[in-house]
Amino acid sequence: xxxxxxxxxxxxxxxxxxxxxxxxxxxxxxxxxxxxxxxxxxxxxxxxxxxxxxxxxxxxxxxxxxxxxxxxxxxxxxxxxxxxxxxxxxxxxxxxxxxxxxxxxxxxxxxxxxxxxxxxxxxxxxxxxxxxxxxxxxxxxxxxxxxxxxxxxxxxxxxxxxxxxxxxxxxxxxxxxxxxxxxxxxxxxxxxxxxxxxxxxxxxxxxxxxxxxxxxxxxxxx
Numbered sequence: 001x002x003x004x005x006x007x008x009x010x011x012x013x014x015x016x017x018x019x020x021x022x023x024x025x026x027x028x029x030x031x032x033x034x035x036x037x038x039x040x041x042x043x044x045x046x047x048x049x050x051x052x053x054x055x056x057x058x059x060x061x062x063x064x065x066x067x068x069x070x071x072x073x074x075x076x077x078x079x080x081x082x083x084x085x086x087x088x089x090x091x092x093x094x095x096x097x098x099x100x101x102x103x104x105x106x107x108x109x110x111x112x113x114x115x116x117x118x119x120x121x122x123x124x125x126x127x128x129x130x131x132x133x134x135x136x137x138x139x140x141x142x143x144x145x146x147x148x149x150x151x152x153x154x155x156x157x158x159x160x161x162x163x164x165x166x167x168x169x170x171x172x173x174x175x176x177x178x179x180x181x182x183x184x185x186x187x188x189x190x191x192x193x194x195x196x197x198x199x200x201x202x203x204x205x206x207x208x209x210x211x212x213x214x215x216x217x218x219x220x221x222x
Contacts, residue, residue, distance in 0.1 A: 069212060071219075077212045082163040084108040085211065088140075088180040090218065091165070091173050093211045094152050095133060098160035109161055116158045130154050143175035164208040167196060181218065191217060 056064035067079035077083055082093045096108035097117040107113075119126035133154040138144070150169040170192045178185045195214055196207050 069216060071216065076216070078163075079210055079212060080163060081111050081161050082109050082211060085215065088176055090215045091170060091177065091209075091211050092153070093165055094162050094169075095154065095156045096160040096162075097156040111161060114159045114161050116160060117156055141173060141176045143179065144172050145175075163212060164197075164210050167192070167207055167209065170209050170214065177218070181221075183221070187221075188218075191221075 053064075069076050069078065082096070084096065085092045093109075096110075098107055098110040098113055098115050099105060100107040100110055101113040117126065117129075119129075134149055137149055137153055150166055150172050152166050153169045153172065171189065174185055174188045174192065177183075178188045181188075192209065192214070195209050195217065197209065198207055199205050
């Protein structure tokens, strides 16, 4: 017949502090950490993005959906990302230094690989490139106004995807576009001035024109 054993008071007193210690750790540290993680995940990962998205869709849906332009139901571009225009009938944007992500070869306005040339103002390569662009621009626009060419037509932007040009850059191209489309320069010039966007809040940046907006307006002329 076996005899029941009873732990000594010393052994019981040793076990109780161990159990009490882990209970304290769980209640004081682990449980609050898990609860806060779940709460913050729900708040910042679901509720906050959902509320912001809903407000954006209600207040400014055009901008929230990418500022996209459709013509006859077909997507033709966005106000936010420039395109590579080459036809003489259209306004051209700034040069682009982007390259193809797959091949590494130059690919102007490659939206999947935004980049700059990373050339400084003292770079001989940059100086030579700008000089070449100036020569090509003058050849492309033989009837352009005399004087220095607009700087944004011969220098690439930091992103390589700039969708806008300056007023001077747009006016520089007016003679070429008017001739290619059989329009008077006055009409094309007025179109430019009608689509000037002012400074942000009236003080930041410079007036500009969106190239896609200009070209779509040109196509809409009867």
